[in-house]
Amino acid sequence: MQSLSNRKKVIEQKPMNFWERIYLPSIVKGLGITIRHFFKKIPTIKYPEEQRPYSKNFRGQHSLKRDEQGRERCTACGLCALSCPAEAITMTAAERTKGEEHLYREEKYAAVYEINMLRCIFCGLCEEACPKEAIYLDGPHVTADYLRKDFIYGKDKLVEPVFDIKKLNQENTN
Amino acid sequence: MAEEEVKFKVTIDGIPVDVAPGTTILNAARQIGGDIVPPAMCYYSKLEGSGGKCRTCLVKVSKGSEKDPRPMPKLVASCRTTVMDGMEVQNITSPDVLEARKGVVEMLLINHPLDCPICDQAGECKLQDLSYEHGVADTRYEFERRTFERIDIGDKIQLHMNRCILCYRCVYVANQLTEGREHGVIHRGDHSEISTFIENALDSDFIGNVIDVCPVGALTDKTFRFKNRVWFTKPVDAHRDCPTCSGKVTLWYKGEEVLRVTGRKDEYNEVEDFICNTCRFDTKQTSDWVLEEPTPVEKESVITANHYAEFNPPPVIKENPALQVANAEQLARTEKLK
Numbered sequence: 001m002q003s004l005s006n007r008k009k010v011i012e013q014k015p016m017n018f019w020e021r022i023y024l025p026s027i028v029k030g031l032g033i034t035i036r037h038f039f040k041k042i043p044t045i046k047y048p049e050e051q052r053p054y055s056k057n058f059r060g061q062h063s064l065k066r067d068e069q070g071r072e073r074c075t076a077c078g079l080c081a082l083s084c085p086a087e088a089i090t091m092t093a094a095e096r097t098k099g100e101e102h103l104y105r106e107e108k109y110a111a112v113y114e115i116n117m118l119r120c121i122f123c124g125l126c127e128e129a130c131p132k133e134a135i136y137l138d139g140p141h142v143t144a145d146y147l148r149k150d151f152i153y154g155k156d157k158l159v160e161p162v163f164d165i166k167k168l169n170q171e172n173t174n
Numbered sequence: 175m176a177e178e179e180v181k182f183k184v185t186i187d188g189i190p191v192d193v194a195p196g197t198t199i200l201n202a203a204r205q206i207g208g209d210i211v212p213p214a215m216c217y218y219s220k221l222e223g224s225g226g227k228c229r230t231c232l233v234k235v236s237k238g239s240e241k242d243p244r245p246m247p248k249l250v251a252s253c254r255t256t257v258m259d260g261m262e263v264q265n266i267t268s269p270d271v272l273e274a275r276k277g278v279v280e281m282l283l284i285n286h287p288l289d290c291p292i293c294d295q296a297g298e299c300k301l302q303d304l305s306y307e308h309g310v311a312d313t314r315y316e317f318e319r320r321t322f323e324r325i326d327i328g329d330k331i332q333l334h335m336n337r338c339i340l341c342y343r344c345v346y347v348a349n350q351l352t353e354g355r356e357h358g359v360i361h362r363g364d365h366s367e368i369s370t371f372i373e374n375a376l377d378s379d380f381i382g383n384v385i386d387v388c389p390v391g392a393l394t395d396k397t398f399r400f401k402n403r404v405w406f407t408k409p410v411d412a413h414r415d416c417p418t419c420s421g422k423v424t425l426w427y428k429g430e431e432v433l434r435v436t437g438r439k440d441e442y443n444e445v446e447d448f449i450c451n452t453c454r455f456d457t458k459q460t461s462d463w464v465l466e467e468p469t470p471v472e473k474e475s476v477i478t479a480n481h482y483a484e485f486n487p488p489p490v491i492k493e494n495p496a497l498q499v500a501n502a503e504q505l506a507r508t509e510k511l512k
């Protein structure tokens with residue numbers, strides 16, 4: 001059959017000559033290439049100790065934010081779960097009781113908030129949908145694990161630790 | 175000789191319709207249906223005397239009637255204006271109307287707290303729909319919004335006066351469906367608030383209907399409070415043999431659980447039959463009800479998320495016994511590792 005591209009070449013195969021048959025020149029040539037690479041710049045880095053700069057809009061693990069008084073911002077409105085194309089987010093809402101005003105920003109809060117990291121595709125739609133600026137995908141890579149159940153991240157892993165806004169401000173100004 | 179039935183010919187946005195004398199423009203438009211129906215926040219066809227409060231249904235009458243073709247000088251509230259023979263009405267074809275409606279929405283939202291993320295009505299709220307369609311994104315109001323404490327009306331209904339737009343629908347329900355006037359609007363103007371006299375618990379079999387008629391989240395079901403978002407629940411039509419009411423309701427399911435019972439609402443968010451408190455608050459078991467079919471939901475509605483038109487939708491994935499066995503084995507392995 002005629003080739004469609006007309007670029008087909010018939011490869012000639014000849015018997016090896018003497019130099020080729022003793023193999024040594026080829027070995028020396030190959031070793032030469034290997035040794036040359038010892039003196040070149042190393043293109044890889046030692047990952048966990050050393051990290052490449054990330055893009056500013058890199059989307060990693062989610063974190064549930066707190067406001068400047070340390071209260072959780074999430075009100076369990078469900079818009080993140082609604083917008084999630086992978087249906088990775090579930091939550092259960094609860095009503096804030098008296099005396100919990102320092103813990104939760106609004107009168108409703110998420111008692112349970114779970115993201116299935118195996119389902120999540122890190123598209124960032126939850127971040128966009130959130131009316132309370134409560135969820136951001138600003139964390140590191142989601143780490144590997146052995147069991148499926150360990151990929152369902154609850155509030156213990158998602159809510160950011162309490163911080164002192166005054167100290168942070170001072171550090172930033174210094 | 176039987177008198178011939180008189181019919182008035184009205185044209186709404188260029189669509190002619192014949193209606194009986196005494197029909198309001200809004201109802202004439204509803205007979206046509208579709209996009210040209212003016213939105214209504216306060217008018218409720220089942221409640222006598224409702225309408226004329228919210229002004230969202232404003233339309234322009236470009237020709238008064240066949241005999242007097244002069245246009246009406248101002249925009250009129252279509253829920254309160256009756257039709258005349260040969261009347262021509264402009265609704266969405268008139269930029270004036272759309273502009274006025276935008277203003278009305280802005281006024282309705284002046285004191286509204288915009289706490290939709292918390293509000294249980296979000297997703298089926300008429301004010302949300304209205305402001306999404308006609309509203310502007312930001313407010314020009316610079317003052318403190320009026321605020322109220324939330325009030326429990328009885329142990330099943332909660333009143334968030336902040337969200338109220340003073341449509342008076344609940345007042346009419348309380349007056350017309352129950353005996354003895356205990357529910358009303360006190361104070362005037364900016365200070366008006368819906369209240370019961372000295373926070374009386376309203377004990378009437380039908381008082382739960384104030385939840386259904388409320389176009390916003392001012393009156394909400396306490397038994398459903400923060401249980402789930404409306405769009406994660408699935409509405410199913412059901413009925414039961416109820417001695418006090420018709421027993422025709424919509425059940426809102428989350429999984430196997432009935433989270434909420436409401437009356438069946440039509441496309442204008444009006445209930446078909448008012449239901450009693452027993453049906454609404456006390457019978458929340460599937461065994462109490464005879465299921466009919468999943469409630470048809472408008473295609474654009476947020477409630478269509480995960481909503482199927484039949485009870486058991488056809489499977490998306492072909493059944494594979496070999497895979498099921500393998501999955502069961504894997505699950506058993508993981509369980510062991512836990």
